[in-house]
Amino acid sequence: MKFLLSRTSSQNFFINTNEPAVIRAITALAIQDNCTLLDGNPLDKAELSARLNSVYPEDSSHESIPEESRAIAKGNKLTTNDSEIGPTISWCHQLGVLTPWPENAYFVDLAPMVEAFLPEIAALLDEKIVPADQFIKAVGEVLPFLDHGLYNSIARALAKRSVGESEAVSEVLSAAIFRLRQKKILSPLLSSDDPNTIDFFTDGKMIERVSKVEILL
Secondary structure (H helix, E strand, O other), X not given: XXXXXXXXXXXXXXXXXXXXXXXXXXXXXXXXXXXOOOOOOOEOHHHHHHHHHXXXXXXXXXXXXXXXXXXXXXXXXXXXXXXXXXXXXHHHHHOOOEEEEOOOEEEEOOHHHHHHHHHHHHHHHOOOEEEHHHHHHHHHHHOOOOOOOHHHHHHHHHHOOOOOOOOEOOHHHHHHHHHHHHXXXXXXXXXXXXXXXXXXXXXXXXXXXXXXXXXXX
């Protein structure tokens, strides 16, 4: 993943080369709802293709793409066709973005990705217990396809979806944090006297209010 991220930037995000194309797909999956292990439904090949193609226009010359990117990308195709969906699923599975389910279906599950990058996230924060909003922003800085990250913001703008300011965490990132809490790697905390809290989804898509996150590395 570090290699893919190193080969992707805001300048080439809309260019149809291998690395940016994979990052675009991961970003599109990261802003989806009702497809995680929290309380979602697994997606088959056709549903994954539809979800991927619900975010980006057909090509980078579309008026919704920032003008500076249109000039660089020159009409590169952004959607995933039938022949490309198989390799895209394979890449996402290998990178720990999709968890297989019976009948050739998948859940979006970024817990393995967040876990792999926790040392870098912790190093960026330089503390084991941090305000929850700082933790989420650090995740987005290290993994820019997640909440408040650069690519996540681009995809949400195209799909006309918001993630909130600092009070809400997306279902996909909430699911990853929930799984890492089960593994005793992360511990979301609530201080009753702390006015700065954000909402996470938990099992059954219940809402849990959190003020700090402890990294148990």
